[in-house]
Amino acid sequence: MACKICHHPELADIERELAEGARYHSIAKWYFCDRHAVRYHAERCMPEKLKTRRFEVEKRRLNDQLDRLGARVEKQKRSNTERLKRSVVKDLIRTLDAEKPHIPHN
Numbered sequence: 595m596a597c598k599i600c601h602h603p604e605l606a607d608i609e610r611e612l613a614e615g616a617r618y619h620s621i622a623k624w625y626f627c628d629r630h631a632v633r634y635h636a637e638r639c640m641p642e643k644l645k646t647r648r649f650e651v652e653k654r655r656l657n658d659q660l661d662r663l664g665a666r667v668e669k670q671k672r673s674n675t676e677r678l679k680r681s682v683v684k685d686l687i688r689t690l691d692a693e694k695p696h697i698p699h700n
Contacts, residue, residue, distance in 0.1 A: 597631070597638065598627065598631040598635075599632060600635065600639050608621055608627075608635070609641075612636050612640060612644065613647040614647075614648075615651035618632045618636070
C-alpha cells in the first residue's frame with residue numbers, strides 16, 4: 595500500500611505535528627486527509643527519530659494523566675475517610691443520647 599501522507603504537500607508539517615504528539619484525527623482534520631492514512635504514516639513511514647520523539651511525548655502525557663488520577667484517588671480516599679469518621683461520630687452521639695438515663699425534672 596502506497597502511503598498517501600508521504601506524498602502530501604505538507605509532509606514536514608504533518609510529521610512535526612506527529613512528533614509533538616498531536617492526535618491522528620486532529621492532524622487529519624487540519625490537513626484534509628484521512629486519519630487512517632495519518633496513523634499508517636506514523637507507524638510505518640515516519641523516521642525513527644520522530645517516532646522516538648512521539649513516544650517520549652506520549653509517555654510524558656500518560657505519566658501526567660496517571661499522576662492526576664493518583665491524586666484524585668488519594669483525595670477520594672481522604673474524603674471517604676472523613677465521611678466515615680463523621681458518620682461514626684454521629685452514630686456514637688445518637689447511641690449515647692439513646693442510652694442516657696432519663697432524669698425527671700422537679
